[in-house]
Amino acid sequence: MRILVLLKLVIDPEIPQSKFKIDFENKNQVVDDNPIVISTYDENALEVALKLKDKHNFEVNVFSITPYDYQQPIKKALAMGADKAFVLKIPNSFIDSINLARLIYDYIKQEDYNLILTGYESADWGHRSIPPVISSLLDYKLITYSYSVEYEQNNWIIRKLIGNGFVVLKTNKNLVVSITTHQENQPRYPKVKDIMMASKKPIVVNEVNPNFESNLIIEKIEQPTIKKECQFIDGKDAHEKAQKLYNKLKELKLV
Amino acid sequence: MILGLVTLENNQKELKTISSFVQKLKEEINKEAELWVFNFEFFNNFENFDNYIEQNKNLLSSFDKIINFKVLFEAGEGAAATDVYIPEIIENILLKEKINEFEYIVSVGDIIFSEVIPFVGARFNGSIVTQVEGIDENLLFLTPSFGGKCISYFKPAKKPVFITIRSFDYEIKEGNKIPEVNSKEVEIKSYDIELIDRVKQEEGVKLEEARIVVSGGRGVGGKEGFELIKKVASLLGASIGASRAAVDAGWIDPQYQVGQTGKTVSPDLYIAVGISGASQHIAGMNKSKFVVSVNTDPDAPIFNYSNIGIIHDYKEFLTEFIKLLEVSN
Numbered sequence: 001m002r003i004l005v006l007l008k009l010v011i012d013p014e015i016p017q018s019k020f021k022i023d024f025e026n027k028n029q030v031v032d033d034n035p036i037v038i039s040t041y042d043e044n045a046l047e048v049a050l051k052l053k054d055k056h057n058f059e060v061n062v063f064s065i066t067p068y069d070y071q072q073p074i075k076k077a078l079a080m081g082a083d084k085a086f087v088l089k090i091p092n093s094f095i096d097s098i099n100l101a102r103l104i105y106d107y108i109k110q111e112d113y114n115l116i117l118t119g120y121e122s123a124d125w126g127h128r129s130i131p132p133v134i135s136s137l138l139d140y141k142l143i144t145y146s147y148s149v150e151y152e153q154n155n156w157i158i159r160k161l162i163g164n165g166f167v168v169l170k171t172n173k174n175l176v177v178s179i180t181t182h183q184e185n186q187p188r189y190p191k192v193k194d195i196m197m198a199s200k201k202p203i204v205v206n207e208v209n210p211n212f213e214s215n216l217i218i219e220k221i222e223q224p225t226i227k228k229e230c231q232f233i234d235g236k237d238a239h240e241k242a243q244k245l246y247n248k249l250k251e252l253k254l255v
Numbered sequence: 256m257i258l259g260l261v262t263l264e265n266n267q268k269e270l271k272t273i274s275s276f277v278q279k280l281k282e283e284i285n286k287e288a289e290l291w292v293f294n295f296e297f298f299n300n301f302e303n304f305d306n307y308i309e310q311n312k313n314l315l316s317s318f319d320k321i322i323n324f325k326v327l328f329e330a331g332e333g334a335a336a337t338d339v340y341i342p343e344i345i346e347n348i349l350l351k352e353k354i355n356e357f358e359y360i361v362s363v364g365d366i367i368f369s370e371v372i373p374f375v376g377a378r379f380n381g382s383i384v385t386q387v388e389g390i391d392e393n394l395l396f397l398t399p400s401f402g403g404k405c406i407s408y409f410k411p412a413k414k415p416v417f418i419t420i421r422s423f424d425y426e427i428k429e430g431n432k433i434p435e436v437n438s439k440e441v442e443i444k445s446y447d448i449e450l451i452d453r454v455k456q457e458e459g460v461k462l463e464e465a466r467i468v469v470s471g472g473r474g475v476g477g478k479e480g481f482e483l484i485k486k487v488a489s490l491l492g493a494s495i496g497a498s499r500a501a502v503d504a505g506w507i508d509p510q511y512q513v514g515q516t517g518k519t520v521s522p523d524l525y526i527a528v529g530i531s532g533a534s535q536h537i538a539g540m541n542k543s544k545f546v547v548s549v550n551t552d553p554d555a556p557i558f559n560y561s562n563i564g565i566i567h568d569y570k571e572f573l574t575e576f577i578k579l580l581e582v583s584n
Contacts, residue, residue: 013401013402013515013516013535013538014499014516014533014535015534016533016534017533017534017537017556020401020404020534022405027407029401040516041516096382096383097373097377097383098376098377098380098383101377123401123402123515123516124400124401125400125407126386126398126399126400126401126402127383127385127386127398128364128369128373128385128386129373129383129385132370132371132372132373132374132377133373133374133376133377133383135374136373136374136375136377136378137377141343141447141448142342142343142346142370142374143340143342143370143448144342144369144370145366145369145370157451161510162366162453163366163461164455164456164461165453165454165455165456166454166456167450167452167453167454168450168451168452168453168454169340169448169449169450169451170448170449170451171447171448171449172447173447173448180510181509181510181512181517182508182509182510183508183509186509213412214412215380215381215382215383215411215412215413216382216383216384216409216410216411216412216413217409217410217411217412218407218408218409218410219393219395219408219409219410220395220407220408221400221405221406221407221408222405222406222407222408223404223405224405224406226537226541226560227559227560228546228559228560228561228562229562230548230558230559230561230562230563230564231562231563231564232558232563232564232565232566233563233564233565238567238568238571238572238574238575239575241565241567241572241575242572242575242576242578242579243575243579245547245563245565245576246576246579246580246583248563249524249547252545254467254523254524254545255467255491255524255580255583
């Protein structure tokens with residue numbers, strides 16, 4: 001079986017507030033010298049793929065379509081255990097999910113992957129649309145918001161989170177699964193030996209200057225200020241402070 | 256024309272969300288709206304559609320017409336209706352319907368339609384706008400981005416416009432007419448995804464839906480500290496939450512993480528314990544209506560986003576707070 005993991009590269013969401021800047025004219029986040037990382041849930045998706053590789057020796061490739069410097073995050077993915085990486089460089093501007101998925105589709109449709117994994121939501125736009133749209137274009141089956149995929153007797157077995165638990169789903173068709181975080185898919189730390197080995201693994205880089213008719217246009221972006229007036233509770237000890245807080249919450253009917 | 260999509264399993268809160276959104280949309284574009292209710296034969300109210308309409312009539316007044324979309328099961332031997340995977344079935348149905356005659360196709364972004372809507376939207380080459388939280392006077396759709404740090408305004412460039420709503424607060428006008436109700440039947444003959452098990456996990460109140468969230472961060476210092484957090488949460492009927500630092504340290508499971516790379520919550524009351532307030536975390540909780548923070552550092556950024564601050568050792572403070580809650584319970 002052949003597995004492809006779609007990795008979105010994003011400006012590190014963990015940077016301090018002072019480093020988070022929006023270019024309001026171009027309606028995008030300013031890169032500056034901030035680190036570029038793999039979007040969180042995509043790392044969980046890679047871990048799910050690597051668990052399948054550990055057990056069945058399936059091929060695991062990664063694919064990233066990005067305007068950013070891909071070197072560090074892609075090398076990390078290879079060091080974690082991916083076999084081969086494909087990078088498609090694009091200009092830094094907003095592309096709607098259908099047109100972005102079409103660019104990915106053009107590069108992967110000939111490859112006959114059996115399973116495509118990716119995070120259920122990206123840390124930047126957070127639209128959750130790429131997994132459904134890519135499965136729709138490929139005519140693959142689709143299961144979102146899952147945390148594990150196994151392979152047993154020619155079937156994919158998928159565990160998907162629902163309101164108060166999870167469901168177990170089974171199919172023998174090619175499919176796209178989007179992954180959320182769970183204690184079972186926490187990304188592994190590459191060992192020094194793996195990091196050395198990764199430098200020998202292939203990264204195939206292409207560039208595209210897409211020409212398309214947008215399905216969805218970003219008109220503007222706002223960054224609201226959310227500061228509140230904080231009232232500090234004084235008291236001689238923990239008991240008095242707790243009592244004051246309790247009374248206040250009671251008064252506001254919050255408890 | 257506007258098309259609303261729900262299943263019989265969508266609750267009243269979700270019905271209110273879609274109905275108020277459709278009403279607002281109608282005020283902007285003045286078009287008629289239809290609601291399709293997907294009705295699987297293993298749903299509770301399958302045979303009682305009249306009851307469903309009666310119970311929800313105040314929430315359905317934005318629609319001019321309702322279709323009871325009965326999904327019947329005609330698959331092969333040994334298969335049971337409950338084995339189907341609902342999103343797959345609804346996708347197959349919608350791809351055969353003439354939904355491209357509608358201008359706007361709207362649903363709540365629940366576990367079913369967040370999957371169905373972009374899948375079908377791509378096939379019809381429409382505009383896909385997900386996670387919508389508002390509409391402005393120029394018919395732009397507002398969605399949160401960068402984990403809630405920003406709000407982005409999107410303009411659909413293709414029809415139909417496929418929309419999932421994340422949340423929407425708008426007064427529904429009481430309708431004076433009950434919409435016309437029709438039925439339609441479809442048969443499922445085959446499917447590719449089989450539901451083989453359903454496992455319930457007791458994990459208390461669901462984080463994203465909780466009215467109160469009690470969250471712990473690096474300052475909590477370890478797994479034992481989270482026992483205090485859990486105790487407060489259970490006394491308040493709250494869900495527990497955590498910052499990324501606490502999750503990374505392995506003190507609590509990752510599904511409880513609140514923040515840009517975790518869950519986004521908007522409870523009535525958010526209690527942040529030992530959380531410094533990195534922007535990553537703020538992004539996930541800044542929609543909370545009332546925020547209380549407990550921290551020993553008076554300069555912790557979390558206080559900038561809090562209504563009430565308590566500068567104290569959290570263990571001592573929570574121990575006292577727990578005593579008060581136990582007495583009042």
